[in-house]
Amino acid sequence: EDLTTAARVVDAKSKMASVTPIKGASYEVQVHVVMRSIAAGLMDEYTESGTLVGRLARCKKGDGVLAVPGKPAKVVLEMTDSPRIGWVDYLDEAERNRDAAASLGLVRTMEQNGGQSILVLGPRRIVMAFDPEHDDPSLLRTVVMLLRAAAIATNARTGATEIATAEEKIAAAIEQLGKIDEIQKCSGLIIKNAEKITGQSEAINTAIRRLLD
Secondary structure, three states: OHHHHHHHHHHHHHHHHOOOOOOOOOHHHHHHHHHHHHHHHHOOEEEEOOOOOOOOOOOOOOOEEEEOOOOOOEEEEEEOOOOOOOHHHHHHHHHHHHOOOEEEEEEOOOHHHOOOOEEEOOOOEEEEEOOOOOOOOHHHHHHHHHHHHHHHHHHOOOOHHHHHHHHHHHHHHHHHHHHHHHHHHHHHHHHHHHHHHHHHHHHHHHHHHHHHO
């Protein structure tokens, strides 16, 4: 089972690496392209549901749904290409509308997410910045897997001890996500300073060439 899982992970990563979101398409469409690849690697079902009314009357909240075959476990996704406040209430309604146990909010930039790459709103709710055109989908896949595991644990009816252990591991994994922001901020500073150094170096080179000429 471990070997099979490892093989699926490797296969999913290779497939994800080859996925190119549709240029010029809406943010939602671009995310759907990546999510279909992630779902295929996990052997799950992904449904684009933004135009469909859910369980709540006249409500279309929940742009995408990841469903685990054979288990009553679903993760609902909500995407927006602009800043949004009130994510907790929004995701709560999306979960109820799509009968999901966990939810993921997605925005294109950190600025649209309050300056954070990942915002944890509880054990089964996360909002993250993800740009399908430029970002590595591996982090998105990791977050989806975490929420997927949380949804399965929430819907389990037997093995209370095992479920408690699983929830502890999931909580510890989500806590690790908090470190991502610090790393990415440092990375951003390094890139910014590297660009500054490159710019200064080019300016000096230009000045030297002019003097030599």
